[in-house]
Amino acid sequence: xxxxxxNIVVEVLPQFEGYVFPNEAIAQPLWSTLIVVYPYITGLVAxxxxxxxxxxxxxxxxxxxxxxxxxxxxxxxxxxxxLPLLCHLGHPERCYEIMMTPHMTSPMAIFGFVYAWYLMAVxxxxxxxxxxxxxxxxxxxxxxxxxxxxxALTLGVTDVSEQSVRLDMKMEWILSIVGIPSAFLLHGYVxxxxxxxxxxxxxxxxxxxxxxxxxxxxxxIALCVFNYIVLTWIRxxxxxxxxxxxxxxxxxxxxxxxxxxxxxxxxxRGYAAEEGFAVLQxxxxxxxxxxxxxxxxxxxxxxxxxxxxxxxxxxxRVPEAIRRTMIFCSGAMILLGVLAMRxxxxxxxxxxxxxxxxxxxxxxxxxxQEGWLISAVILCLPFIILTVLVKLFLSEQLQxxxxxxxxxxxx
Amino acid sequence: xxxxxxxxxxxLRLGGAIAGLLTISAVRTAKAVVQKxxxxxxxxxxxxxxxxxxxxxxxxxxxxxxxxxVEACKRENxxxxxxxxxxxxxxxxxxxxxxGSDRTRGEALVDSPNGGMxxxxxxxxxxxxxxxxxxxxxxxxxxxxxxxVQVCPVGATFRAPDGAVLIDPKYCIGCGFCIQACPYGSRxxxxxxxxxxxxxxxxxRITRGLKPACVEIxxxxxxxxxxxxxxxxxxxxxxFYEKNRVQVLKPYLGTExxxxxxxxxxxxx
Numbered sequence: 001x002x003x004x005x006x007n008i009v010v011e012v013l014p015q016f017e018g019y020v021f022p023n024e025a026i027a028q029p030l031w032s033t034l035i036v037v038y039p040y041i042t043g044l045v046a047x048x049x050x051x052x053x054x055x056x057x058x059x060x061x062x063x064x065x066x067x068x069x070x071x072x073x074x075x076x077x078x079x080x081x082x083l084p085l086l087c088h089l090g091h092p093e094r095c096y097e098i099m100m101t102p103h104m105t106s107p108m109a110i111f112g113f114v115y116a117w118y119l120m121a122v123x124x125x126x127x128x129x130x131x132x133x134x135x136x137x138x139x140x141x142x143x144x145x146x147x148x149x150x151x152a153l154t155l156g157v158t159d160v161s162e163q164s165v166r167l168d169m170k171m172e173w174i175l176s177i178v179g180i181p182s183a184f185l186l187h188g189y190v191x192x193x194x195x196x197x198x199x200x201x202x203x204x205x206x207x208x209x210x211x212x213x214x215x216x217x218x219x220x221i222a223l224c225v226f227n228y229i230v231l232t233w234i235r236x237x238x239x240x241x242x243x244x245x246x247x248x249x250x251x252x253x254x255x256x257x258x259x260x261x262x263x264x265x266x267x268x269r270g271y272a273a274e275e276g277f278a279v280l281q282x283x284x285x286x287x288x289x290x291x292x293x294x295x296x297x298x299x300x301x302x303x304x305x306x307x308x309x310x311x312x313x314x315x316x317r318v319p320e321a322i323r324r325t326m327i328f329c330s331g332a333m334i335l336l337g338v339l340a341m342r343x344x345x346x347x348x349x350x351x352x353x354x355x356x357x358x359x360x361x362x363x364x365x366x367x368x369q370e371g372w373l374i375s376a377v378i379l380c381l382p383f384i385i386l387t388v389l390v391k392l393f394l395s396e397q398l399q400x401x402x403x404x405x406x407x408x409x410x411x
Numbered sequence: 412x413x414x415x416x417x418x419x420x421x422x423l424r425l426g427g428a429i430a431g432l433l434t435i436s437a438v439r440t441a442k443a444v445v446q447k448x449x450x451x452x453x454x455x456x457x458x459x460x461x462x463x464x465x466x467x468x469x470x471x472x473x474x475x476x477x478x479x480x481v482e483a484c485k486r487e488n489x490x491x492x493x494x495x496x497x498x499x500x501x502x503x504x505x506x507x508x509x510x511g512s513d514r515t516r517g518e519a520l521v522d523s524p525n526g527g528m529x530x531x532x533x534x535x536x537x538x539x540x541x542x543x544x545x546x547x548x549x550x551x552x553x554x555x556x557x558x559x560v561q562v563c564p565v566g567a568t569f570r571a572p573d574g575a576v577l578i579d580p581k582y583c584i585g586c587g588f589c590i591q592a593c594p595y596g597s598r599x600x601x602x603x604x605x606x607x608x609x610x611x612x613x614x615x616r617i618t619r620g621l622k623p624a625c626v627e628i629x630x631x632x633x634x635x636x637x638x639x640x641x642x643x644x645x646x647x648x649x650x651f652y653e654k655n656r657v658q659v660l661k662p663y664l665g666t667e668x669x670x671x672x673x674x675x676x677x678x679x680x
Contacts, residue, residue, distance in 0.1 A: 090585015
C-alpha cells in the first residue's frame, strides 16, 4: 500500500522540482492566464487615459487627433477589465458581494469601487461631456437606429448654447484632472493586489504598484500608437506625423522611467539577496528565462528604447515612412513586452513554492476555465468593442464640432 | 419638452441614490455579521466564542510521522482526494556535510508524499550520511494577524473571537486571494465546492467539548490542544507550556501564529 501510494505521488510530481507544500502541488497554478490578462487590460485603460489627459490637462495640442481615439480605447478596455476576474472566480454568481459587502482591508474589494468610480464618474462622464454637443448635432442629421442611439445618448440634454458648451468643456477639464489620479489609483491598486502579498517574495514589494503604473502608461501609449496607425491605415488616410512623433516622444520618456524603476527592483533584490533569493534566481535563469529576459527585457524594453531613442536624436534625418514603421514596431513590441511583464509577475509568483524549496513547471491548457483560449478571446473583445465605438463615434461621415481647447478659458 | 435641472434637485437626487446604496450595503453587512456568527460556524447553540481561547501546540520531538492525523483529518472533514490537505506532515532529512565542504550541514531534503498520509518511504540516503531526520506536522497557523482574512474581498473568511480562523463556504466567491496570501500553504481551493478551505480546528468538535480529530488520534501525543481561558492544573497544555520554549513558523512576517512548536529546526519554514 505504502509503496503504491508513494509511486502514485511520484508519478504526479515531475512538474515539481524540490519540495512544494502538498496544497501547492495542484496541476494548474491557482491564478493563470486570466489573471495575467486582467492587469494587462486594466493597465491599458489607465495608460490610454493618461495619454488622453496629456491633451486636455497638459494642453499638448499635437496629440489632439488621438484624443477621442484614446478615450474610446480606454472605455473599450475598461468595459472588459473585470471579465477575466469574473471568469476566474469559483463562484461568479456571488461576485456582487464584492460591492455589497466589501471587506475594507482587501485590495480586491477596494478595486471594485475604484473600478466603478473610474468607469462611472470619470471615463463615461468625461466622454459624455466631450461628445454631448456632437450627439445633439449628429442626432439631427442621422436617422434610423444610429439616430436613436445618438438621441438617447444626449440624455435629453439638447441645449447647445454657447454657455452650455462652455460648461461641458469646463466639466471635461475638471474630470480630466480628477481622472489622472483616478487612473493612477486604478492601476496602482492592481499592483497593490500583488504587492501586498507578503507571503510571496516575488510579489510582496513596495515598488510593485509603481512598476504597474509605469508599465501601464507605457503600454497605454503604445496601444494608442498601434490603434492610431491601424485606424489611419484602414481608412487610407495619412498619419499626422507631428502627432505620431509626439506620441513616440512620450512613449520613449515613459519607457525610460519604467525601465529604470524595474531595473532598480531587480538590482535591489539581487543586492539584498534575502531569504528565497536562490529560488528567485532559478526563476530568472530557468522558469521565466524566455518571457523575462527575451520578452520583457529584450523585446519589450531594450529594442524599443533603442529605436525610439535613436528617433529622438535623429528625427529629422529619418524619412517619414521609416519613422512610422519604427514607431509602429516599437509600439507593438512594447505591447508584447508588457504582456510578458504581467505574465512574469503573475505566473512567476506561483512557479515556486512558499516553502522556498521547490519550483514548478506549467503547461498552458488550450480550453477550459484556465485555458489560454478564453484569455485570448477576452483580449480580442476590447478591440471588437473599440471597432463598434469607432464606427459610432469617430465616423468619417459625421464631423465633430470644433472644440475650443479646454483650458484656454481657465489659464 | 425641456427638462429643468436645478442644482438643488440634482443634488437631492444624487443624495437619495447614495443614501439608498449605503442602506443596502449596511443591511447586507449586518446580515453578513450575523451569518458569520450563527450559520457558517458549525457551533451548537449555547457555545460562546468569547469565553474560549483555543491554542494548538506541537511537540516536534514526539512526532513519528505515522500520518494518522492526516488521514483522520481527511475523513473527519471530508477533505477531497488528491493534493488537498488541512493538515500534513513534512519529513526533513538533513545530511552530513560532504567531506571537504565548509558547510555545517548538508542541503536539507524535504518531502511529504501524499501529505504523509500513508507514512514515508525509505530515506533516499544511507543512514550513515544522515545528520538529523525529523517530522513536522503542519496545519493552519491560526494567526492573530491572519493575512488571509485581511485580503478576502467579501469577508467570507474571518477570525472568530476564540481564535479559530474560519471560512463561510456559502459566502466565499472562490477568488483564491486568501490562498495566495497564506504564507504557510495551509489553504486550498476545494475542487468540488470551488471555495477556499482550511483547517478549522474541527470547529464542530471543539465547540462540543471534543478535541480536533488529529489531536484525538495522535499516538505520540505530539499535538497538544487546549483552551487557554479554561486551563486546569494538570492540563497537557499547561504542562507543555511550563516545560518548553516555543517557536512559531515564519515569525518575521508578523502574523503571530497561535500554533506553537517546540523543538523546531531552522530548516523548517
